[in-house]
Amino acid sequence: MMKRETLFLKVTLVIMALPILALCIFVVPLVAEFLAELVPNLAFLQYPFQIGLYVAALIYFVALYQTLKLLTYIDRDTAFSDASVTVLKNIKLCALIIGTLFVVFMPLIFMMGDADDAPGLIVIGLGIIFGCMVIAVFAAVLQKLLQNAIDIKSENDLTV
Numbered sequence: 001m002m003k004r005e006t007l008f009l010k011v012t013l014v015i016m017a018l019p020i021l022a023l024c025i026f027v028v029p030l031v032a033e034f035l036a037e038l039v040p041n042l043a044f045l046q047y048p049f050q051i052g053l054y055v056a057a058l059i060y061f062v063a064l065y066q067t068l069k070l071l072t073y074i075d076r077d078t079a080f081s082d083a084s085v086t087v088l089k090n091i092k093l094c095a096l097i098i099g100t101l102f103v104v105f106m107p108l109i110f111m112m113g114d115a116d117d118a119p120g121l122i123v124i125g126l127g128i129i130f131g132c133m134v135i136a137v138f139a140a141v142l143q144k145l146l147q148n149a150i151d152i153k154s155e156n157d158l159t160v
Helices: 003-038 040-075 082-116 119-159
Strands: none
Touching: 003 040, 003 082, 040 082, 082 119
């Protein structure tokens, strides 16, 4: 019944993963080297910054996998289950962790933007933080709504 729509969303998830994978392979090492060149007194932070970006990407892939699991539950007509609530909780947690990582990285991003006179870096960092927070709040609202729907459904099943 929902197979066509969820297939489209699954393909979209794969397409969303590809640019981040490309960024991890090609851009992240260059950004870490760029940080060391721009701010030489903080060159020792090059590798922790790079590792942090890889961790953020890994958590992003975990969130995409959780979304894929949620779409699979929808395909199987088990969307109104505790497993779906758990998946939404995991997506919320992933978004919060990524947002927190970028809050921690924001001083470095600010220094890079200030040294290179590129305020766009700061805007990109803030955009990622706010985007993660929006996703976390949205997942929390969906989690609460889904939990309420499951509770109402179980009450109705008990009364019949």
